[in-house]
Amino acid sequence: MTTSHWILTAVALALLAVFAYLYAVTWIESHQARQLEGKQLYASTSTGTSRSAVVYFSRSGNTALAARHVAQRLDAKLFTLEAPSYELGMGGLAYAVMDANARRSKPEVLPGTTPRTIDLKPFDTVWIGSPVWLYSPAPPIWAFVEHNRFDGQHVVLFNTFNSHIGDDYIAALKTKVLERGAKSFEHKRVLRGRMTQQLKSEQMLQVIDEEWFAADTERDCEQHVFPESTLVS
Numbered sequence: 655m656t657t658s659h660w661i662l663t664a665v666a667l668a669l670l671a672v673f674a675y676l677y678a679v680t681w682i683e684s685h686q687a688r689q690l691e692g693k694q695l696y697a698s699t700s701t702g703t704s705r706s707a708v709v710y711f712s713r714s715g716n717t718a719l720a721a722r723h724v725a726q727r728l729d730a731k732l733f734t735l736e737a738p739s740y741e742l743g744m745g746g747l748a749y750a751v752m753d754a755n756a757r758r759s760k761p762e763v764l765p766g767t768t769p770r771t772i773d774l775k776p777f778d779t780v781w782i783g784s785p786v787w788l789y790s791p792a793p794p795i796w797a798f799v800e801h802n803r804f805d806g807q808h809v810v811l812f813n814t815f816n817s818h819i820g821d822d823y824i825a826a827l828k829t830k831v832l833e834r835g836a837k838s839f840e841h842k843r844v845l846r847g848r849m850t851q852q853l854k855s856e857q858m859l860q861v862i863d864e865e866w867f868a869a870d871t872e873r874d875c876e877q878h879v880f881p882e883s884t885l886v887s
């Protein structure tokens with residue numbers, strides 16, 4: 655074989671490996687999304703008196719489950735951000751990687767989300783949930799923060815992720831949220847572990863209860879009372 659044949663074979667093998675990796679990731683994500691879809695459904699009560707809102711973006715369902723859990727605990731109003739460019743599948747995954755990467759050099763380039771703006775005035779606390787993409791909250795969250803105001807509110811960013819978050823990105827998002835009027839900012843996270851060794855959904859929710867709501871859980875256990883449930887399944 656000539657040198658050019660070797661190079662062509664090496665390139666073909668590398669492309670095949672990338673394709674196989676993307677295919678495996680996509681398969682795992684779709685499988686997870688199907689499993690999580692029906693778990694812990696939550697109907698936010700529009701007449702509720704809760705002063706908390708939970709706004710989230712999720713691609714494969716994990717942040718969505720965390721968001722439903724948080725909203726149920728707080729009896730909060732739940733808002734989903736849709737970003738069709740990143741739907742499950744190889745195309746969506748490719749766009750997710752490309753856009754997350756593009757944001758590093760061009761933070762002003764933001765994806766469209768539906769809804770683009772939400773009337774958050776009725777709320778004192780706004781929870782914002784997102785997966786981590788390339789160490790940063792996913793682009794739809796940056797778009798949401800850019801297009802909305804948080805005047806006088808306490809904002810809690812929460813992330814689900816596999817292994818690493820860039821603290822510099824969290825600091826940058828905090829700055830942005832405060833610039834958009836928030837009075838305070840908090841960050842919560844749940845580490846799910848690398849693919850094939852991840853927490854089960856019940857374990858993820860247990861971590862959330864223990865780490866994010868430690869004080870409430872202790873108080874509930876002492877008093878043997880649990881928040882009124884708005885679970886619909």
Ligand SMILES: Cc1cc2nc3c(=O)[nH]c(=O)nc-3n(C[C@H](O)[C@H](O)[C@H](O)COP(=O)(O)O)c2cc1C
Nearest residue numbers: 712713714715716717785786788789814816817818
């Ligand atoms: C494009 C892309 C990039 C990702 N980058 C990271 C990363 O940098 N660090 C990390 O810990 N997890 C990363 N992940 C994993 C997700 O953050 C993690 O699986 C998350 O829980 C998925 O949430 P979702 O199911 O709500 O979409 C990435 C996932 C995708 C699709």
